Amino acid sequence: MxxxxxxxxxxxxxxxxxxxxxxxxxxxxxxxxxxxxxxxxxxxxxxxxxxxxxxxxxxxxxxxxxxxxxxxxxxxxxxxxxxxxxxxxxxxxxxxxxxxxxxxxxxxxxxxxxxxxxxxxxxxxxxxxxxxxxxxxxxxxxxxxxxxxxxVGCGQVVKVANQIIVGLTIECVGEAFLLAERAGVDLGTLKTALMGGFAQSRILELHGQRMIDETFDPGFALKLHRKDLNIALETARNLDIALPNTAATVQLMNSAVSRGLGGKDHSVMFRALGDISPDARA
Structure with missing residues (x-):
């Protein structure tokens, strides 16, 4: 950048x-x-x-x-x-x-x-x-x-908050898409339907399309987003607060990185979810 x-x-x-x-x-x-x-x-x-x-x-x-x-x-x-x-x-x-x-x-x-x-x-x-x-x-x-x-320092705190919202939203879009795909729903049709309802978001619009097209060239690399969420967890430890869903998303990112996907766009979490949920129909 x-x-x-x-x-x-x-x-x-x-x-x-x-x-x-x-x-x-x-x-x-x-x-x-x-x-x-x-x-x-x-x-x-x-x-x-x-x-x-x-x-x-x-x-x-x-x-x-x-x-x-x-x-x-x-x-x-x-x-x-x-x-x-x-x-x-x-x-x-x-x-x-x-x-x-x-x-x-x-x-x-x-x-x-x-x-x-x-x-x-x-x-x-x-x-x-x-x-x-x-x-x-x-x-x-x-x-x-x-x-x-x-x-000083508040800018970084706000950025960490931003990264929590973005990361967890990408992960939840990935879960929704995986569920729909495995249940036989066309993902393009799914996205069109969801963009007309309360689930609409910029992340659904942009990263949802990346998931549909399987185009994961960054963008923003997953390994860098993982770094930001680890900063969030470190900050949470210092404040004695719990960020359970952030921690779970980091674990999914760890899984993706272990599969060599760390340099891909963070929307590649969709693929990581599929990797840990093998398709029984295959």
Whole structure:
């Protein structure tokens, strides 16, 4: 998602310094971005630094590892982490960045690659109000629904809540489709009928069609969604609360990953459900 987000910022007239230029992102340099060798070099002289990496450990490494962003961040710089990571770690990273005299927002996103390309991402922002306003022009290039949800770390909490709803809804659509399919109902007809009733949803519309067509190219990879739900379970343990259906969905995801499906779109849970329910008619 970082590539189309960077492209939108370039097209909007922002000057970018980008780290880790690969073959598939060389076009960003051709469009005017400056390729640099280290995260520190990307941060040096920048008013705003944006991170978009897969997991909590990746954020820590990019920020505080050798030649990390922290060693190049200017005193009044604004660090925006748009990755989806653990809220507790986010608050720790923010405190370490603030001790350097810089500012920190956590701003995870929802909307996938389609939203990143179209500038329609949902952006959930945690941090100080003045930092949010400072970043707003950048967010408006990238997203459509932009909400300041509270202090640092709250953005990650809201993203985790989003991922619970999305993951469990995909799983329940998969269960409904499996039941109907095994009972002899055409899935296309099923989807048409359900979209006219109270069960209608964006997930039923989009991911239901993926299940019908058996097209599971990401999209959003199942293994990344599993990572987000594991963050939800870790957060729940810290708060001494139960998320039983989230835990069950993670187990289904584990089953799918064990079958080599972790790189497929998260709608592949439909196939995983079928795998653990062999068709007696076959």
């Amino acid at each position: 970082g590539r189309p987000m960077a492209e939108r910022l370039i097209d909007a007239g922002h000057k970018l310094q980008i780290n880790r230029v690969k073959a598939q992102s060389q076009y960003l340099v051709d469009k005017g971005a400056y390729g640099v060798d280290t995260p520190a070099a990307a941060a040096r002289g920048a008013d705003i630094v944006i991170l978009m990496v897969p997991d909590t450990q990746d954020v820590e490494t990019v920020l505080f590892g050798p030649n990390g962003v922290a060693s190049g961040l200017s005193g009044n710089g604004l660090l925006i982490d748009m990755s989806s990571i653990a809220p507790v770690a986010t608050r720790d990273f923010a405190e370490r960045v603030r001790k350097l005299g810089a500012h920190y927002l956590d701003a995870p996103v929802s909307g996938g690659e389609v939203g990143a390309k179209g500038g329609t991402l949902t952006i959930m922002v945690g941090g100080e109000a003045e930092d949010f306003e400072r970043a707003r022009p950048v967010f408006e290039v990238l997203g459509k629904t932009i909400t300041h949800v509270g202090p």
